[in-house]
Amino acid sequence: MMKKSSLILSLLLCAASLFAQKADYNIVPLPRSIEADTTKTFTLTADDAISIAATAADTETAQAMERNAAFLHEYLLEEAGLDISIRHADKKAGIQLRLLKGKEQIKADTPSPQDAYRITVNKRGIELAANTPEGIFRAVQSVRKMLVPAVGTSYNQHFKNIATNGVKFDYAVINDAPRFAYRGQHLDCARHFFSTDFTKRYIDLLAMHGINQFHWHLTDDQGWRFEVKSMPELAKKACRREQTVIGHNCGIYDATPYGEGCYYTHEEMRDIVKYAAERYVNIIPEIDLPGHMVAALHVYPELGCTGGPYQVWPIWGVADDVLCVGNPKTLDFLKKVLSELCDVFPSPYIHIGGDESPRVRWKKCPKCQGKMKELGLKREAELQTYVNKELENFLAQRGRSIIGWDETLEGGLSPNAIVMSWRGYEGGIAAAKQKHHVIMTPTSHCYIDYYQLKNTHDQPLAIGGYLPMSKVYSMEPVPSGLTKEEEQYIMGPQCNLWTEYVLSPDHVEYMTLPRLAAMCEVQWLLPEAKDFEQFSKRLDRLQQAYRRLNYKFCRRWE
Ligand code: ACM
Numbered sequence: 001m002m003k004k005s006s007l008i009l010s011l012l013l014c015a016a017s018l019f020a021q022k023a024d025y026n027i028v029p030l031p032r033s034i035e036a037d038t039t040k041t042f043t044l045t046a047d048d049a050i051s052i053a054a055t056a057a058d059t060e061t062a063q064a065m066e067r068n069a070a071f072l073h074e075y076l077l078e079e080a081g082l083d084i085s086i087r088h089a090d091k092k093a094g095i096q097l098r099l100l101k102g103k104e105q106i107k108a109d110t111p112s113p114q115d116a117y118r119i120t121v122n123k124r125g126i127e128l129a130a131n132t133p134e135g136i137f138r139a140v141q142s143v144r145k146m147l148v149p150a151v152g153t154s155y156n157q158h159f160k161n162i163a164t165n166g167v168k169f170d171y172a173v174i175n176d177a178p179r180f181a182y183r184g185q186h187l188d189c190a191r192h193f194f195s196t197d198f199t200k201r202y203i204d205l206l207a208m209h210g211i212n213q214f215h216w217h218l219t220d221d222q223g224w225r226f227e228v229k230s231m232p233e234l235a236k237k238a239c240r241r242e243q244t245v246i247g248h249n250c251g252i253y254d255a256t257p258y259g260e261g262c263y264y265t266h267e268e269m270r271d272i273v274k275y276a277a278e279r280y281v282n283i284i285p286e287i288d289l290p291g292h293m294v295a296a297l298h299v300y301p302e303l304g305c306t307g308g309p310y311q312v313w314p315i316w317g318v319a320d321d322v323l324c325v326g327n328p329k330t331l332d333f334l335k336k337v338l339s340e341l342c343d344v345f346p347s348p349y350i351h352i353g354g355d356e357s358p359r360v361r362w363k364k365c366p367k368c369q370g371k372m373k374e375l376g377l378k379r380e381a382e383l384q385t386y387v388n389k390e391l392e393n394f395l396a397q398r399g400r401s402i403i404g405w406d407e408t409l410e411g412g413l414s415p416n417a418i419v420m421s422w423r424g425y426e427g428g429i430a431a432a433k434q435k436h437h438v439i440m441t442p443t444s445h446c447y448i449d450y451y452q453l454k455n456t457h458d459q460p461l462a463i464g465g466y467l468p469m470s471k472v473y474s475m476e477p478v479p480s481g482l483t484k485e486e487e488q489y490i491m492g493p494q495c496n497l498w499t500e501y502v503l504s505p506d507h508v509e510y511m512t513l514p515r516l517a518a519m520c521e522v523q524w525l526l527p528e529a530k531d532f533e534q535f536s537k538r539l540d541r542l543q544q545a546y547r548r549l550n551y552k553f554c555r556r557w558e
């Protein structure tokens with residue numbers, strides 16, 4: 001017969017284990033390998049500590065590790081309600097952050113070894129190990145997501161349970177590394193402007209999903225958002241349009257000025273660059289040229305083939321008015337802009353646009369035709385290549401490479417241009433065959449300005465199209481028909497969010513989530529590891545975190 005006291009004790013233990021919160025390793029993106037022993041667990045409680053192992057080689061690394069520890073501290077508080085202290089070289093601490101040196105370093109099959117990490121759980125606790133602070137950051141993000149409560153458990157209940165019983169981690173060795181080195185996400189802040197605070201909130205989302213490149217579309221026909229100190233009138237006047245067409249270019253206007261004062265100062269952009277860098281996100285700024293320039297032409301009409309006047313464009317679509325590339329002032333203008341762009345953005349890549357630039361004005365413009373004659377060019381498309389080559393050289397002197405949309409193939413690529421393939425895979429295939437690097441963003445799988453649900457009646461107005469989350473998930477960024485060598489030129493994929501019809505931060509989030517989660521598995525997982533059904537279950541849980549963080553997201557998916 002069991003004694004009464006031991007019966008009560010075992011009942012209590014049973015109840016405790018019922019309410020013990022378990023870290024779940026099935027996160028988004030799913031780690032490459034998880035070897036878990038579910039019979040043994042390590043329990044993390046508020047009495048534990050995070051320790052930074054004493055291995056930092058220099059101040060920068062030491063600071064990066066301090067930040068990593070601070071992020072983990074913040075996430076443990078947010079996701080588990082645990083306020084855990086940060087220590088240094090304390091071997092007894094339950095969580096260890098350790099940089100690996102020499103032979104210890106992780107040798108994963110990845111083009112991005114700085115992102116690789118390993119999480120080990122055993123009786124000593126939880127170790128996050130990586131070759132670089134960036135890898136540790138990825139591990140920290142993963143632990144954060146492992147702590148999210150199970151579907152059906154409220155955060156309140158989750159925190160209560162953890163306060164009494166801690167969080168249980170199965171013993172495990174988890175290894176992870178991304179499939180692609182380039183993992184991008186784009187946002188258009190030209191058609192509609194988004195505050196610096198919101199831009200940071202968007203960068204937080206990218207970091208949470210292991211995305212490391214933020215493609216920031218800063219200028220377009222309908223608005224110019226980049227301050228150029230040497231031309232103070234530019235952003236001031238070009239950021240504002242008098243009115244905006246209603247709906248899909250219905251011909252009626254809202255008679256409401258938009259965008260007064262809506263541009264980013266250098267100080268604001270530098271602050272965002274720093275914020276992003278601390279989260280291992282590089283910002284690729286885009287100045288779209290020679291088309292998509294009507295806002296700038298409004299301020300400097302002499303840079304257009306007809307001389308204007310031009311209004312900051314109140315409609316959507318492709319404008320015939322583009323920069324006059326026969327006018328030497330145009331290159332001077334662009335170099336002034338790009339020079340300041342380089343001052344603000346340390347990115348190794350600068351995006352110079354190049355999409356949707358009609359050549360009708362160039363065909364009739366004496367200056368443009370004169371330039372063609374002078375250079376011995378046969379087709380107007382080659383004029384665009386002439387500009388791209390000039391700018392590629394200009395930027396190369398500043399240590400930068402150019403990225404251009406796939407139209408830049410039409411007049412011949414400049415020698416080191418990276419191609420962003422958007423009208424399909426074809427541009428990317430052609431570029432890779434020419435030994436140019438490629439970023440894959442085909443509309444078919446990557447345009448998240450399209451509707452995400454088939455039934456559009458209860459959806460906010462979108463540009464059109466239909467891109468369900470399952471289709472994003474199904475994307476294969478490396479097309480067939482390339483040799484093994486050519487495949488190496490595919491740097492990685494990204495989703496694009498154009499904002500003609502996306503007016504508010506809530507709407508940006510709604511269009512982005514959860515398709516961003518699907519894209520991050522395309523970016524991280526090997527093709528054979530992808531499984532949409534399993535992913536959907538992992539996403540169910542991640543959505544608890546979206547909800548807690550107050551991100552708007554589409555709650556149904558197709
Ligand atoms: C684009 O979507 N016009 C690049």
Ligand code: ZN
Binds near residue numbers: 367
């Ligand atoms: Zn011209």
